[in-house]
Amino acid sequence: MSVKKALMIIVDGMGDRIVKRYNKTPLEIAEIPNMDRMAKEGLCGLMSPLGLGKRCGSDTAIMSILGYDPYKYYTGRGPLEAAGCGINIDDALCFRCNYASVDRNLVLLSRTADQFNAPKELEDEINKISLPVEFEFRNSLGYRCVLVLRNKNKILSDDISDIYAHEGERVGSIVPKKKFKAWMDLTYVASEDSNAVFTAKVLNDFLRKSNEVLNNHPINIERAVKGEIKANYILPRGGGFKPKMELFYDKYGLKAACISAIGLVKGIGVLTGMEVLKVENATGYIDTDLIAKARSAILALEKNDFCILHIEGTDEVSHDKDAEKKIKMLEKVDKMIAYLMENLKDTLIVVLADHTTSCDYGDHTADPAPFVMWNGDFVPDRVEKFCEREIYKGGLHRIEGKDVMPIILDQINKATKFGT
Amino acid sequence: MSVKKALMIIVDGMGDRIVKRYNKTPLEIAEIPNMDRMAKEGLCGLMSPLGLGKRCGSDTAIMSILGYDPYKYYTGRGPLEAAGCGINIDDALCFRCNYASVDRNLVLLSRTADQFNAPKELEDEINKISLPVEFEFRNSLGYRCVLVLRNKNKILSDDISDIYAHEGERVGSIVPKKKFKAWMDLTYVASEDSNAVFTAKVLNDFLRKSNEVLNNHPINIERAVKGEIKANYILPRGGGFKPKMELFYDKYGLKAACISAIGLVKGIGVLTGMEVLKVENATGYIDTDLIAKARSAILALEKNDFCILHIEGTDEVSHDKDAEKKIKMLEKVDKMIAYLMENLKDTLIVVLADHTTSCDYGDHTADPAPFVMWNGDFVPDRVEKFCEREIYKGGLHRIEGKDVMPIILDQINKATKFGT
Numbered sequence: 001m002s003v004k005k006a007l008m009i010i011v012d013g014m015g016d017r018i019v020k021r022y023n024k025t026p027l028e029i030a031e032i033p034n035m036d037r038m039a040k041e042g043l044c045g046l047m048s049p050l051g052l053g054k055r056c057g058s059d060t061a062i063m064s065i066l067g068y069d070p071y072k073y074y075t076g077r078g079p080l081e082a083a084g085c086g087i088n089i090d091d092a093l094c095f096r097c098n099y100a101s102v103d104r105n106l107v108l109l110s111r112t113a114d115q116f117n118a119p120k121e122l123e124d125e126i127n128k129i130s131l132p133v134e135f136e137f138r139n140s141l142g143y144r145c146v147l148v149l150r151n152k153n154k155i156l157s158d159d160i161s162d163i164y165a166h167e168g169e170r171v172g173s174i175v176p177k178k179k180f181k182a183w184m185d186l187t188y189v190a191s192e193d194s195n196a197v198f199t200a201k202v203l204n205d206f207l208r209k210s211n212e213v214l215n216n217h218p219i220n221i222e223r224a225v226k227g228e229i230k231a232n233y234i235l236p237r238g239g240g241f242k243p244k245m246e247l248f249y250d251k252y253g254l255k256a257a258c259i260s261a262i263g264l265v266k267g268i269g270v271l272t273g274m275e276v277l278k279v280e281n282a283t284g285y286i287d288t289d290l291i292a293k294a295r296s297a298i299l300a301l302e303k304n305d306f307c308i309l310h311i312e313g314t315d316e317v318s319h320d321k322d323a324e325k326k327i328k329m330l331e332k333v334d335k336m337i338a339y340l341m342e343n344l345k346d347t348l349i350v351v352l353a354d355h356t357t358s359c360d361y362g363d364h365t366a367d368p369a370p371f372v373m374w375n376g377d378f379v380p381d382r383v384e385k386f387c388e389r390e391i392y393k394g395g396l397h398r399i400e401g402k403d404v405m406p407i408i409l410d411q412i413n414k415a416t417k418f419g420t
Numbered sequence: 421m422s423v424k425k426a427l428m429i430i431v432d433g434m435g436d437r438i439v440k441r442y443n444k445t446p447l448e449i450a451e452i453p454n455m456d457r458m459a460k461e462g463l464c465g466l467m468s469p470l471g472l473g474k475r476c477g478s479d480t481a482i483m484s485i486l487g488y489d490p491y492k493y494y495t496g497r498g499p500l501e502a503a504g505c506g507i508n509i510d511d512a513l514c515f516r517c518n519y520a521s522v523d524r525n526l527v528l529l530s531r532t533a534d535q536f537n538a539p540k541e542l543e544d545e546i547n548k549i550s551l552p553v554e555f556e557f558r559n560s561l562g563y564r565c566v567l568v569l570r571n572k573n574k575i576l577s578d579d580i581s582d583i584y585a586h587e588g589e590r591v592g593s594i595v596p597k598k599k600f601k602a603w604m605d606l607t608y609v610a611s612e613d614s615n616a617v618f619t620a621k622v623l624n625d626f627l628r629k630s631n632e633v634l635n636n637h638p639i640n641i642e643r644a645v646k647g648e649i650k651a652n653y654i655l656p657r658g659g660g661f662k663p664k665m666e667l668f669y670d671k672y673g674l675k676a677a678c679i680s681a682i683g684l685v686k687g688i689g690v691l692t693g694m695e696v697l698k699v700e701n702a703t704g705y706i707d708t709d710l711i712a713k714a715r716s717a718i719l720a721l722e723k724n725d726f727c728i729l730h731i732e733g734t735d736e737v738s739h740d741k742d743a744e745k746k747i748k749m750l751e752k753v754d755k756m757i758a759y760l761m762e763n764l765k766d767t768l769i770v771v772l773a774d775h776t777t778s779c780d781y782g783d784h785t786a787d788p789a790p791f792v793m794w795n796g797d798f799v800p801d802r803v804e805k806f807c808e809r810e811i812y813k814g815g816l817h818r819i820e821g822k823d824v825m826p827i828i829l830d831q832i833n834k835a836t837k838f839g840t
Contacts, residue, residue, distance in 0.1 A: 002781065377437050377438070377778075377780075377781075377785075378437060378438075378787060379437060379438055379445055379787070379808040379809050379812075380438075380809070381809070381812045382809070382812065382813075393812070393813065394812075395466075395809075395812040396472075396818075397817045397818050398817075398818075399472060403471070403472040403473060405473070406471070406472055406473025406474055406786065407472055407473040407786070408473075409473060410473045410474075410475060410785060410786035410787075413781075415473065415474070415475045415785075415786055416475065417475040417476065417477055417783075417784055418470060418474065418475065418476050418477065418480050418490065418494075419476050419477025419478070419479045419480030419481065419490065419494065419497070420477040420478070420479060420497045420657075420658060
């Protein structure tokens, strides 16, 4: 009899290209006996969330993997991050932001203010700023934060540019820009829409005022005294309104839980009505407590049918071009998987990457991401090891994000038959 | 030079999962040297008729394999079965039915009245019932039968529920139900449409009156005396109007023939304008005469370009969870294939399953179905044996139902070139 529940472990940016100085991929180098066992006993494939050759973010990838076509639903990362911070985003224009560092000429010194860990008192100060619309500013994780503008009088627009922000150059302003075709197209044309003009003005106002508040705050004065750069600028990005996503339960009939340290994944959980769990010492980095997350997943699956367990650290160190840390993190993930294989009975375990992140290139690429399912009811393939090269012979061959949930539903016997 | 004709052998539910007590699939266990030879010399792939993870019936699967998108054309199994019985279904609401057995409280004793083999005289008695619309009732094969309501005054509707019928429970009534979104969605909402209300009333009337006729018929009196359960209830399902399918010849320029024991496949043949052949001793079960069917196919291909040869027994015994019988039936199919390989020259032979039916689970699953083509003009792959695990390395990789006819047309040189 087939299993009835499923755990989906999303190892962010796990797949990779060949790391030049090793002539191997991190998955080929790492000691990961448990993932290898999964590959040997399970069914593997390579997944391109949005189709071959399409580079995607974690947000669009995870949406597509859960069956929410991002070309239809995605409105930017802002609303996902904001929802993930627990903010009500109904009828609000939402931005994910960074605490950054600029000099007195607004030249960007660091996009993260040197991995600033923002204290609550800065959040409170910024919320005291006066703007022509109601707003809410919240710290998220580390240097990450969110800004939500309330659209009570329907005078805000998401037809605005992102901010130009490259280290060593002066930060730009936000300008009204008509989003051309669809947001995901990077081509913009100027907008003269009065709501867009107003929205850009409000944001630029916020940037100026928050810069002033932060520059003069004792925390930053003290940092300057210690010779550290100030965390004195808020960089907003990914502005958008709340996406209209169907509830996960209504879509699949599955009670679901979501475990992640980072806002965007928690946001997808919140917006699809999952139970979003908080795990102590889940940091979104390689120092995270994966066994705590695994324990949380095991508990979650006692009362849910489906659980996402998302791990961010692999992607973070890939962006940092640090293959050694990625290999170590993969080995840490493997130990968590051993714990889950041991302690989760009667559950399909799916391990996948949302996308591939190249350590040499330092960003996401469109190479398909490794996928394995284990402990289901299927004919295993002949893959012997969990790595990109071996999974080329995986029995699932190549799949897309949209295929993942149907495959899981079939495995846990929740698929309906079309026809007789 | 490539072959000009093609035979498509549809082995219903041939694919399987691992049968637990053997730790192998039926195809891995069966002695099938001829299919193995086909796999070795031919080109293999795994087919998901409606896409990965989608469970389908034989009706929707075979429609998709022949290039008729079931999401567009399928209106239920009723009209296919009725057309397959040779009934004119123009402007008629059609149901596939079972002769079933109920006790005096209408508790369902057997969905098939213990595999009742219905005699013509019962059909005649039921046709004498008086209903407010013209109708036609016909025995099909064994316990299977069809009911067709003529929609002369356009007062019938297919917005009605199936009948609730679970053994050990009282059978339900048919109620007017608006089919929600698309019919394939299992969620219905109540309908107050007067045609739907009327149609449900006519059907419930039919159920009551046919129950009365059958209960008192000498055949059933005699069965009761012998201690057998009565075949005293008609269970209608899959109600729908005639699907508007383009003729196969108009679509592909191929004269086609169809060989099957079962109504739904014959119905697809009838509705697409194929020559539907009758074969003596084709029973739709494992006792069928496959050599007779093979001879019929060879004859059919003398005057046709394309022939479907459908074999039902493999699916029947999979639903019965009888892996031993499935293995035996596969070996019987293999002997038929030997006969065809020997006697059919200059013909592409395609052997495929419409879907996978798991012997352990007893129903269709979404695992992809094995596919091989042989005696064509292509570069063979390195598959050595005809079984699910080996076909993971098939050169066609994974295909969908819609890909099958284009591949065949290319092989028999009937494909047109797009561009120059």
